[in-house]
Amino acid sequence: MQDILINKLHEYVKENNPDVLIPLEESGGVMQYLKNKVNALNDLLEQLQEAKTPVYVIKEVCQEALTKDLKPSKFNYICTILEEDFEPIYQQLQESGTLKFEVINMITYCQPVFESFGFTEETENERQLRYAVTGAISGYLENNK
DSSP states (O other): OHHHHHHHHHHHHHHHOHHHHHHHHHHTOHHHHHHHHHHTTHHHHHHHHHTTOOHHHHHHHHHHHHHGGGOSOHHHHHHHHHHHHSHHHHHHHHHHTOHHHHHHHHHHHHHHHHHHHTOSTTTTTOHHHHHHHHHHHHHHHHHTO
């Protein structure tokens, strides 16, 4: 079961949090990160298995616990803003193959905005946050022409 959870977590991080994954890849710490997160759920996993919980429920409950601190995805948030508000640039970055790396740079550039608004699932739909991140992205693009 742990291998399944590690694989599911890896896929989730690859899809939704490349800003977390790429530094781990560069340092060679991906497997350690994944194993540590899954091992932290050993007690929960044991309780669910002892309670004869169906495997699909165990996977779902564990996946939710494993990804809780990775949500919401700053990567997906910025991609959405780029696609909706900066469509030509989004298309250009996508076609050139640099979208992922530029979005990761934008996350770093926007970090003060995310911190000041306390970027969470509760705040991600706030209009003021979106305006502030859109402004920061605009600044990033202007500075990196």
